[in-house]
Amino acid sequence: MIYKIGIIMKKLLIFNVLFCALLISSFAWALDSLDETFIKANKFYNEGNYEQALDNYLSIREQGYTSLDLEYNIANSYAKKNDYPRALLYYDRALLLRPNDADILHNRNYVANILGVGNDSFESKFDKFFSFVFAHMSLSQINLFLNCLSLLIFLLLGYKFYLNKKVPKALLVFNALFIIFVFVAKVNKNETIHASAMVMQDQAQVMYEPLENADVYFTLFAGQKIKLIKKSGDWDKISVNGNKKGWIRSEMIELLVI
Amino acid sequence: MLAKLKFIIFSILFFASANVLAADKEFTLRLSQNNMTVGENVNLYLDFEDTSDIARPDIELPQGLVLRYRGPSSQISIVNGRTSRSITHSYALIASKEGDYILGPISLAVGADNYISNQAKIKVLSKAQAAKDSRDQLSDRVFVRAFVSKDKVYKSEYFDLVVELLYRDISLHNLQMPKIETSNFNIEDFQQPTQDTVVKNGIRYNRVRFISKAYARSIGEQNLGPVLLQVDMAVQNSRRSFGGFDSMFDDFFSSATLKPLYLTSEDLTVRVQDLPQLNRPEKFSGLIGDFELDVVLDTHSLKAGDPLTMKVVLSGRGPVNIVKEIKPELEERDFKIYEPQVELKDNVKSFEYVIIPKNEGLYTIEEFGLWVFDSSRGNYSYLSKGPFELEIRPAQKQQTQFISAQLQDSSAKKEIDFLEGLKYIKERKQNWMKRQSKLNPYPDVYFYLPILIFAVLFWPFYHKKRMATDQGYAMRRRAPKVAREGLARAEQAIENEDSTAFYEAVYQTLQKYIAYKLNCSLAYVDQNISSKLIDHGYSQEDAHNVKSLFDSCDEARYAASTIKKELMDKDYQSLKSFLFK
Numbered sequence: 001m002i003y004k005i006g007i008i009m010k011k012l013l014i015f016n017v018l019f020c021a022l023l024i025s026s027f028a029w030a031l032d033s034l035d036e037t038f039i040k041a042n043k044f045y046n047e048g049n050y051e052q053a054l055d056n057y058l059s060i061r062e063q064g065y066t067s068l069d070l071e072y073n074i075a076n077s078y079a080k081k082n083d084y085p086r087a088l089l090y091y092d093r094a095l096l097l098r099p100n101d102a103d104i105l106h107n108r109n110y111v112a113n114i115l116g117v118g119n120d121s122f123e124s125k126f127d128k129f130f131s132f133v134f135a136h137m138s139l140s141q142i143n144l145f146l147n148c149l150s151l152l153i154f155l156l157l158g159y160k161f162y163l164n165k166k167v168p169k170a171l172l173v174f175n176a177l178f179i180i181f182v183f184v185a186k187v188n189k190n191e192t193i194h195a196s197a198m199v200m201q202d203q204a205q206v207m208y209e210p211l212e213n214a215d216v217y218f219t220l221f222a223g224q225k226i227k228l229i230k231k232s233g234d235w236d237k238i239s240v241n242g243n244k245k246g247w248i249r250s251e252m253i254e255l256l257v258i
Numbered sequence: 259m260l261a262k263l264k265f266i267i268f269s270i271l272f273f274a275s276a277n278v279l280a281a282d283k284e285f286t287l288r289l290s291q292n293n294m295t296v297g298e299n300v301n302l303y304l305d306f307e308d309t310s311d312i313a314r315p316d317i318e319l320p321q322g323l324v325l326r327y328r329g330p331s332s333q334i335s336i337v338n339g340r341t342s343r344s345i346t347h348s349y350a351l352i353a354s355k356e357g358d359y360i361l362g363p364i365s366l367a368v369g370a371d372n373y374i375s376n377q378a379k380i381k382v383l384s385k386a387q388a389a390k391d392s393r394d395q396l397s398d399r400v401f402v403r404a405f406v407s408k409d410k411v412y413k414s415e416y417f418d419l420v421v422e423l424l425y426r427d428i429s430l431h432n433l434q435m436p437k438i439e440t441s442n443f444n445i446e447d448f449q450q451p452t453q454d455t456v457v458k459n460g461i462r463y464n465r466v467r468f469i470s471k472a473y474a475r476s477i478g479e480q481n482l483g484p485v486l487l488q489v490d491m492a493v494q495n496s497r498r499s500f501g502g503f504d505s506m507f508d509d510f511f512s513s514a515t516l517k518p519l520y521l522t523s524e525d526l527t528v529r530v531q532d533l534p535q536l537n538r539p540e541k542f543s544g545l546i547g548d549f550e551l552d553v554v555l556d557t558h559s560l561k562a563g564d565p566l567t568m569k570v571v572l573s574g575r576g577p578v579n580i581v582k583e584i585k586p587e588l589e590e591r592d593f594k595i596y597e598p599q600v601e602l603k604d605n606v607k608s609f610e611y612v613i614i615p616k617n618e619g620l621y622t623i624e625e626f627g628l629w630v631f632d633s634s635r636g637n638y639s640y641l642s643k644g645p646f647e648l649e650i651r652p653a654q655k656q657q658t659q660f661i662s663a664q665l666q667d668s669s670a671k672k673e674i675d676f677l678e679g680l681k682y683i684k685e686r687k688q689n690w691m692k693r694q695s696k697l698n699p700y701p702d703v704y705f706y707l708p709i710l711i712f713a714v715l716f717w718p719f720y721h722k723k724r725m726a727t728d729q730g731y732a733m734r735r736r737a738p739k740v741a742r743e744g745l746a747r748a749e750q751a752i753e754n755e756d757s758t759a760f761y762e763a764v765y766q767t768l769q770k771y772i773a774y775k776l777n778c779s780l781a782y783v784d785q786n787i788s789s790k791l792i793d794h795g796y797s798q799e800d801a802h803n804v805k806s807l808f809d810s811c812d813e814a815r816y817a818a819s820t821i822k823k824e825l826m827d828k829d830y831q832s833l834k835s836f837l838f839k
Binding site for chain 2: 034042045069070072073076077103107110116143146151153157158161162203216219
């Protein structure tokens with residue numbers, strides 16, 4: 001009986017090992033194919049075949065993967081094709097992952113100059129304050145920072161209560177307040193990122209109401225950043241500079257994060 | 259003989275007095291006026307003095323007159339102790355035929371009395387005759403006159419029509435709007451009249467002035483009029499005074515009657531000519547008269563995409579409301595123009611356009627307007643404004659480098675080599691990650707976990723530490739355990755029906771429990787514990803219960819055998835309710 005159980009266990013173990021190996025290898029294969037596609041796309045780009053390069057880059061994206069440089073390369077490809085609004089959009093997507101990358105910033109500003117848009121944002125003063133403070137940190141970096149702070153305060157409290165050591169109250173209070181501050185910044189940045197959109201059309205009219213024959217409130221231009229408030233059918237309610245609000249056709253804009 | 263003589267004299271006197279008693283009495287037939295028109299009604303009164311017992315008399319009237327009874331009114335007056343009575347029967351007299359009529363004398367037998375009235379004459383006229391008569395009588399005191407602003411007009415050209423009512427020394431009421439019967443002219447409603455005074459031939463008249471606008475429908479010499487105006491004139495009534503005593507409450511309307519007046523003006527003649535067909539523009543607006551056109555722009559320099567408001571105002575003497583639109587000609591590729599907001603007030607029509615320039619640059623809105631016919635000069639003229647220069651600046655464009663200058667010519671978009679401007683692509687090995695997680699690869703659980711662990715571990719640690727260091731806290735935490743153990747012993751004692759053991763358990767439990775709760779020594783818990791409990795915040799009831807229990811424990815020491823099970827149960831419940839309140 002024990003012998004039989006032993007055989008069964010052995011078989012199960014072998015099966016598990018093979019299954020894991022298969023999973024790992026398939027994952028590795030998937031990644032390898034992404035690498036291949038990326039290299040192929042780069043080659044097309046070097047040859048000046050920007051259309052093909054873009055197709056390959058975007059196919060990686062469609063498979064649900066991305067990397068720090070993929071968005072940047074896509075943006076460059078669009079810029080080469082003179083599709084400046086889309087280039088600007090992908091530069092902004094690349095900046096979400098690497099806010100301080102000098103190359104991304106340089107190219108973004110270059111394309112923005114061509115379009116004639118600045119780096120104006122739709123954020124309110126409250127949002128702008130947080131954006132300024134955490135301008136050089138991506139959302140993942142802020143989150144990591146927050147986790148570290150949480151761990152720190154846990155250690156401090158444990159040091160005080162469990163080990164009966166003296167820990168200045170001011171330090172604990174400051175840490176707690178700082179955690180709250182960073183948490184609010186993270187939530188704010190997350191909301192801002194997910195509500196950000198960009199105008200894709202050369203000129204996009206913003207109406208008072210989500211109707212084709214409604215009065216035009218103001219006009220937006222390609223590359224301008226806007227904030228998405230809500231959707232209603234084929235129309236999106238947006239705001240610009242924190243106060244001007246209106247309705248625009250959904251096809252005229254694209255979200256920063258999908 | 260003497261008897262016979264007395265009889266004769268008596269008879270003579272009797273018949274004489276009978277004659278006196280049977281004499282004719284008089285009553286008055288009275289009319290409110292002696293002239294009336296057909297269809298009009300006049301008041302007729304029959305006044306009887308020194309009696310109020312006269313029933314409604316029936317009166318025969320000549321043909322052409324109809325009588326309608328209104329009712330009686332009687333009066334009693336006492337003057338210097340003397341009482342007098344009278345009655346008046348009132349009728350409405352209506353004439354259905356013109357003519358001169360004589361009413362009365364009316365004869366009436368009332369009992370033994372004969373009443374006879376006087377005669378009255380009344381003249382009934384037709385309406386036209388009445389108007390003529392009244393006009394003849396009043397022509398110098400009230401009359402109507404009409405004017406036109408131009409006696410030579412073009413067909414469909416508007417001109418003013420003025421009707422004036424002049425009157426003096428009479429009181430007029432219920433003035434109607436003038437009426438004109440004509441098929442050759444279209445006349446608008448008369449505006450609200452104005453009132454003032456005017457001097458004519460050295461005599462001051464009151465004037466009521468009506469103004470309207472009209473235009474001719476057909477050409478040639480056309481008659482306009484006459485203008486008919488109806489108004490009521492107040493005529494004073496003749497009043498009857500009762501016993502020489504006038505009523506203090508009499509007012510104007512009971513003493514005056516309103517008599518209608520039908521006034522007409524002289525006929526007007528207007529010469530109407532047709533518009534010249536020679537050089538008649540194709541886009542003639544239909545406006546005839548004197549007009550002005552004004553165009554105002556709120557700005558001449560703006561950014562592409564920003565709105566510009568253009569207000570076009572048309573005013574003048576003529577029907578501006580017939581103009582539907584006065585719109586500038588603009589290129590669709592350069593401008594978007596919206597439907598105007600139209601306003602018409604006091605014969606001024608305005609069109610407000612919103613125009614949005616699409617592209618930057620210098621633009622000109624060309625001269626625009628409409629064709630009208632200038633009736634004073636007798637020719638067609640183009641009423642216009644413009645041109646208007648516009649500077650359209652770029653929309654939110656900064657001072658960019660040479661590349662933006664090259665892009666301004668959108669029709670010739672050039673492929674620009676960016677190699678010098680753009681940084682190159684990145685070709686290094688990539689770390690692939692799922693798109694959904696790329697923004698935040700560190701789950702939020704890493705934030706909440708330390709806090710959660712701390713909270714879970716904190717409480718037991720805190721409790722243990724406090725139990726070791728805070729005696730009061732530790733004793734209070736132990737009190738419930740003491741209570742439970744004590745109650746268990748007491749319950750066991752009840753089962754065993756051992757009153758001594760029961761009250762021993764009750765005493766010890768109470769003493770220990772209170773000592774632990776109050777963090778004091780056992781000796782502190784004595785006979786005065788009830789007041790001490792109150793000082794520590796317990797209620798009067800609890801303090802009383804505790805005292806009762808201690809008293810029961812004392813009694814049990816000396817007479818344990820007399821205590822029954824029911825009493826022990828009662829004390830047990832009392833103890834339990836205190837311990838686990």
